[in-house]
Amino acid sequence: NAGVTQTPKFQVLKTGQSMTLQCAQDMNHEYMSWYRQDPGMGLRLIHYSVGAGITDQGEVPNGYNVSRSTTEDFPLRLLSAAPSQTSVYFCASSYTARTVNSPLHFGNGTRLTVT
């Protein structure tokens, strides 16, 4: 029972490089989302998806793109990495888009460093 799987666990990028953080869930969850976690700031929502083919912006979307071509996968793309994107990134999913009574399940994160 894998739950939410994120790859890679660690990544170092140089400024201007691009990369994709992978997220997959095997629970047939409708809702998926990406958060970033920075010291002293809790988790902030980057992008989310309420179902395949549907995505929307969270509170800190700039510099990131997402797509949801399947129910299982929700990759996060950094188009041109910047030092300000150094953070720990978490993917989360829930059974329904309404998080009330459908708590988020989180992956174990990707630690990204941009130099």
Next chain:
Amino acid sequence: GESVGLHLPTLSVQEGDNSIINCAYSNSASDYFIWYKQESGKGPQFIIDIRSNMDKRQGQRVTVLLNKTVKHLSLQIAATQPGDSAVYFCAEIYPPNDYKLSFGAGTTVTVRA
């Protein structure tokens, strides 16, 4: 995110004692609150939730209290164990954004043997 905050960034507790972790929120329209636990190197894990029409909810060794008058939320952990050492986050949802969680900054709980 900024509307949800925790009173203290760190809490040190003697093993076997009860822990109380506090959280203040500023959005009076928030109608659902969740506590998450995050252990080192892992993602947050759901602990317990409470709706705004309730004052108290109990789980296994944990109790969440909600005081809507002063917009305060607390998590009580009974008989704290070493495995309870973690960062604890409160999160809220307020309509119409019932698919977006707003998280506080977190409280780091350290259990002393």
